[in-house]
Every structure is written in C-alpha cells, then in structure tokens.
Amino acid sequence: MSIPNMLLGLLEREPSHGYELKREYDTYFGRGRPLPFGQVYSTLARLARDELVTPGEVEPGEGPDRKRYRITTAGKEELEGWLATPVEPEPHLQTVLFAKVVLSLMLGRPAERYLGAQRAAHLQRMRELTELRRGARVVDGLLADHAMFHLEADLRWIDLTETRLAQLAEVVAR
Amino acid sequence: MTAGVPSPAPVPGDGVVEARQVVRSFGTTPALRGADLRVGKGEIVAVMGPSGSGKSTLLHCLAGIFKPDRGEVWFEGRRLDQMSEDARSRLRRTAFGFVFQFGQLVPELTSADNVALPLLLNKVGRKKAYKEAGVWLARLGLGDKGGRRSGELSGGEAQRVALARALVIGPRVIFADEPTGSLDSFTGEAVMDLLVDNARAEGTTVVLVTHDARVAAFADREVMVRDGVVTDYQQVGASRSW
Numbered sequence: 001m002s003i004p005n006m007l008l009g010l011l012e013r014e015p016s017h018g019y020e021l022k023r024e025y026d027t028y029f030g031r032g033r034p035l036p037f038g039q040v041y042s043t044l045a046r047l048a049r050d051e052l053v054t055p056g057e058v059e060p061g062e063g064p065d066r067k068r069y070r071i072t073t074a075g076k077e078e079l080e081g082w083l084a085t086p087v088e089p090e091p092h093l094q095t096v097l098f099a100k101v102v103l104s105l106m107l108g109r110p111a112e113r114y115l116g117a118q119r120a121a122h123l124q125r126m127r128e129l130t131e132l133r134r135g136a137r138v139v140d141g142l143l144a145d146h147a148m149f150h151l152e153a154d155l156r157w158i159d160l161t162e163t164r165l166a167q168l169a170e171v172v173a174r
Numbered sequence: 175m176t177a178g179v180p181s182p183a184p185v186p187g188d189g190v191v192e193a194r195q196v197v198r199s200f201g202t203t204p205a206l207r208g209a210d211l212r213v214g215k216g217e218i219v220a221v222m223g224p225s226g227s228g229k230s231t232l233l234h235c236l237a238g239i240f241k242p243d244r245g246e247v248w249f250e251g252r253r254l255d256q257m258s259e260d261a262r263s264r265l266r267r268t269a270f271g272f273v274f275q276f277g278q279l280v281p282e283l284t285s286a287d288n289v290a291l292p293l294l295l296n297k298v299g300r301k302k303a304y305k306e307a308g309v310w311l312a313r314l315g316l317g318d319k320g321g322r323r324s325g326e327l328s329g330g331e332a333q334r335v336a337l338a339r340a341l342v343i344g345p346r347v348i349f350a351d352e353p354t355g356s357l358d359s360f361t362g363e364a365v366m367d368l369l370v371d372n373a374r375a376e377g378t379t380v381v382l383v384t385h386d387a388r389v390a391a392f393a394d395r396e397v398m399v400r401d402g403v404v405t406d407y408q409q410v411g412a413s414r415s416w
Contacts, residue, residue, distance in 0.1 A: 116398065116405060126391035134367060148388065155387045159224070 086121035196245035220390035223399035271340030330361035
C-alpha cells in the first residue's frame with residue numbers, strides 16, 4: 001500500500017485536516033483496518049518535508065489538529081506518476097489496484113485507461129512466465145503456473161471492475 | 175481518418191495485415207465502429223475483448239471473409255477490401271491459414287485427407303499433397319493418426335490436425351479464432367505451443383482472437399477490442415499521456 005500517495009489523492013480532491021483525511025481513508029480504503037492518527041500526521045509531516053503538501057495556518061478552535069493541508073504542484077505530479085504507473089504485477093496487490101481505481105474516479109481521471117495499462121502490464125508478465133514455462137523443468141513450470149493463476153485472478157477482477165466503473169463512480173462522487 | 179480521403183499505401187515492410195477505420199454492421203447492429211489494427215511480418219498478435227466486442231468480426235474482415243461497410247483492409251500492400259470475391263477466395267486458399275474453435279475438419283475424411291485438402295484445392299498433385307500432409311502430421315505429433323477420421327480423434331488431436339491443415343500451404347498469415355476454446359487448459363496450451371513454435375519457425379504472421387489471458391500470453395503483444403474499437407493499452411500506458 002502506498003498511504004502517502006493515497007493521502008495525496010484525497011488532498012487533491014480538496015484541502016483537508018488530518019482527521020478529515022483519516023475519515024476519508026477509513027471510509028474508502030480502511031476496510032476494518034483504520035489508519036492510526038499517528039500515521040496520518042507522521043505521513044503528512046513527511047509529505048510537507050518533501051514539499052508535496054503545504055500546511056495552512058493554524059485555524060482557531062478546539063482540538064489538536066487545526067491545520068488544513070493542501071497538495072502542491074510537485075505533489076500533484078507525484079500523484080499523477082503513481083496513478084499512471086501500473087503496479088508491478090505480483091500476487092496480492094488487489095488493495096492497491098482498488099485504491100488507484102477509487103482515487104482515479106474521485107479525481108475525475110480516466111480509470112478505464114489506468115485499468116487498461118494495468119492489464120497490459122499483467123499480460124506482459126504472463127508472457128514472460130509463459131516463455132519461462134515453455135521447456136522449463138516441472139518445478140519451475142509449476143511455480144510459474146502458480147504466479148500465472150494469481151495474475152489471471154487479477155485480470156478477471158480488472159475486467160469486472162471495468163464493467164462497474166460507472167456504478168463505482170456514483171458511489172465515490174460527492 | 176476522414177471518410178472519402180484516399181489513404182496512402184502502406185510503406186513496404188509496414189504491416190502485413192492492416193485494418194484502417196473498419197466499420198462493419200450486421201443489419202442494424204454495429205460490430206466494428208472504426209477499428210484500426212496493424213500486424214507486422216512474423217508478429218503474433220492476440221486480439222482480446224469480451225463477448226460481442228467485435229474481435230471475431232475484425233478477424234473475418236482482416237482475412238477477407240467479411241467485406242467492411244467502410245474503411246480499408248490491407249494485405250501486403252494491397253487493398254483486400256477492393257479485391258473481387260474470386261481474388262479474396264484465392265488469397266484465403268493460398269496465403270492464409272485458418273484455425274477455428276469448432277467444426278473445421280470434414281468428418282467423412284481422414285486426418286491425412288483433411289490436411290491434404292487445401293493442397294489439392296490449390297492443384298498440387300495428389301502424391302505430393304499427401305506427402306506434405308504426412309510431414310505436417312508428423313511435425314505436430316500425429317504421425318500415426320493419418321488414417322483416423324475426426325470422430326476417432328480427441329479434441330486436442332483434432333485441433334492439431336486443423337493446425338496442420340492451416341500450416342500445410344505455407345501461409346503468410348494464420349487467422350486463429352479461439353483455437354483452444356473447446357479444449358481443456360492443458361491440451362489448449364499444448365496446441366498453442368505448437369502453433370507458436372511452427373509460426374515462429376516459418377516466420378508466419380498470426381492473428382489470434384481469444385478471450386483467454388493464458389492463450390494471449392503466447393502472443394508477442396495484445397490489443398483489446400471494446401464496442402467495435404481497438405485499443406492498444408501497451409502504447410497508451412507507455413506514452414503516459416493521460
């Protein structure tokens with residue numbers, strides 16, 4: 001998971017306080033594993049250090065978190081690069097794929113193209129494994145098959161998600 | 175491409191087969207809505223897409239089986255879509271090999287008859303045709319099955335006979351439409367191994383329609399057909415223009 005990039009995505013949607021970011025994160029990506037407050041603030045501090053976000057002035061009021069964070073131009077470029085780059089095809093990456101799709105839809109970016117690029121990356125990996133498997137020893141062949149089945153499962157999810165993008169877009173829209 | 179504006183002829187060495195803005199409907203139902211695809215010499219390209227996306231129609235247009243309603247189909251620098259039915263039929267007999275999912279072997283004939291048939295139709299002498307058929311059956315591991323009829327063959331064997339029949343004429347392009355669709359995955363992969371090995375050995379171009387990622391993984395690259403339009407996501411991803 002790339003929590004810094006996901007927070008950048010939520011901040012591109014709109015400048016937010018740390019607690020708002022945590023709430024949004026937990027709603028869309030937490031799935032029973034809420035993001036600890038400490039991690040939100042430490043991540044925001046690192047993003048600010050790297051000039052990917054800027055903290056606003058401390059706002060008057062109660063509570064510990066009274067700074068509204070805003071994504072910078074460099075932050076937007078970082079986010080764009082992350083969203084546009086297919087994830088390294090490997091088993092168990094569904095959560096990252098899902099986060100990218102949701103953020104793309106939230107930000108009005110072309111989620112279908114992202115999924116298409118991801119499909120191409122997956123198929124490229126399957127091609128490499130197919131080549132490796134041809135003429136391989138049985139052990140190597142079976143290991144390659146194991147990886148192929150996981151990639152196939154991802155591909156089926158990509159296909160399914162593509163057919164549900166409009167529905168998902170409605171859910172994540174404001 | 176703007177309708178009505180003549181296209182430049184493909185540069186020599188460009189695509190062996192090419193569709194340019196191909197539109198094809200069946201009645202009022204559009205199957206292709208401006209499909210573009212260029213396949214280079216010796217290239218193996220998988221055409222993927224969901225059911226009803228137009229991928230098989232695209233293959234049939236590229237092979238000159240269907241005439242497009244609009245757009246252009248090129249084969250080795252010539253406009254296939256402007257050829258007469260006779261000329262297209264001759265090309266299909268002499269330059270193209272076909273492997274489909276079902277029902278391609280003539281059931282009354284033996285494997286050797288089926289493989290020799292395209293050569294006989296091309297006026298090759300009977301002795302030579304059967305000799306060639308024997309060579310290809312042996313090459314595909316069916317040297318002892320020449321006398322069997324298709325009903326006496328397993329699904330995988332029948333598909334290998336179909337492959338031998340496609341390869342026997344020395345085609346410049348093989349058009350394969352779901353060639354493993356009726357086979358279990360193990361047998362299907364063995365057929366794909368043979369298809370790819372022989373196509374590479376002969377420098378044959380392959381257009382492979384499949385919905386199966388494991389089959390597509392045998393190709394050099396894949397394109398997606400959606401709603402009658404071709405998208406090459408490898409290029410889209412590489413350009414990162416989005």
